[in-house]
Amino acid sequence: MSELPSIVDVAWLETELGAQDLFLGDVRGPNAHARGHIPGSRPLVLGSPPPMSDPEMLKALAPEVGLRLRRHGVTGGERLVLYDRGDGVGAMPAAQMAELAGHPRVAVLLGGVAAWPRELEVGQVELHPVKATFEPRFDAIPTRDELSGRLGDETLLILDVRSEEEFRGKQGYPCDPRQGRIPGARHLPVEELFAAPGQPLPPDQIRVRVGDPNDIVAYCHSGSRSSLATFALRTAGYRARNYAGSWHEWSRHDDLPLERG
Incomplete structure (x- = not known):
């Protein structure tokens, strides 16, 4: 199993892009993704941690985030790298949500899509839902x-x-x-x-x-x-x-x- 630091940069991504165990998720939303995205990435909107930290709320939220991951093709066995427009505002909360759901290897791309030095791909991509089981990590929040x-x-x-x-x-x-x-x-x-x-x-x-x-x-x-x-x-x-x-x-x-x- 390949290691994954919690923050990666574009030099790392250029080396790893295309690896079978890498899932590159664009948290900006499907419309922004269709207008231009890092090649090989897929839209993956996970939201942000809730403003109230009641245990009951987190227990209900964790499987819902797991469902979002599965619907987008995330199994939990891959390295999950998330990116946003470049300021970390979207990707960091999304990473915490993925951690809450139970994904064991989650990273944020430093600089987001704005740091990508090559041409962006345009257009929608097809999503492939998967069957997978996530064990929530409530200590993530x-x-x-x-x-x-x-x-x-x-x-x-x-x-x-x-x-x-x-x-x-x-x-x-x-x-x-x-x-x-x-x-x-x-x-x-x-x-x-x-x-x-x-x-x-x-x-x-x-x-x-x-x-x-x-x-x-x-x-x-x-x-x-x-x-x-x-x-x-x-x-x-x-x-x-x-x-x-x-x-x-x-x-x-x-x-x-x-x-x-």
């Missing part, structure tokens, strides 16, 4: 229950990638009933992980900023900025996951602790 139970866990780094004002509870979103941060979270604004939009800093520079934790969960207000942070962290080789519920969910549960200042 961090939940408020997991985080609240690991607040003192030294092996876990909870990374708050919001602004300084949000982190300190001074100026958050008015839709949130409470302001502050998850106790013990370290602050690192998402902008400090990127050299430019869709372009993470070199891995060594990210590691200088983050250190060497065993496990990272990133969060923001509603999971968008932290999804990008997760993308950047994975380029540096970290085991990183995005808490999609983020502060929008955490702040709504009065039983969950917070810090300010």
Whole structure:
């Protein structure tokens, strides 16, 4: 079984494209795919993790994502590489969804379709549904229950990638009933992980900023900025996951602790 890093670049893809165990999925949607796609890829829309991390919701969602994978011809035995327009906004959440469903080898293409140096193919492609079984991996999606139970866990780094004002509870979103941060979270604004939009800093520079934790969960207000942070962290080789519920969910549960200042 071939190994697969969590983030690959176009140089890697040019070498591997055409391999029988490679499935290249375009998460932009079938219309964008038909207008122009990396040769050999197929449209594969998986969505994003839900904004609320109730276990019942995840238990219902995982087999639904597995069904989407099978309908598009994904068996779970291949290397699954996902790409978007180039900024990671679509591919990183889709990768987490595939991981939730139980796919064991999922990667995101750095730079997406915009980084592909050769001519794009145009037109629709035929999909071939398959029969396959996926075993859900519920640990792929961090939940408020997991985080609240690991607040003192030294092996876990909870990374708050919001602004300084949000982190300190001074100026958050008015839709949130409470302001502050998850106790013990370290602050690192998402902008400090990127050299430019869709372009993470070199891995060594990210590691200088983050250190060497065993496990990272990133969060923001509603999971968008932290999804990008997760993308950047994975380029540096970290085991990183995005808490999609983020502060929008955490702040709504009065039983969950917070810090300010």
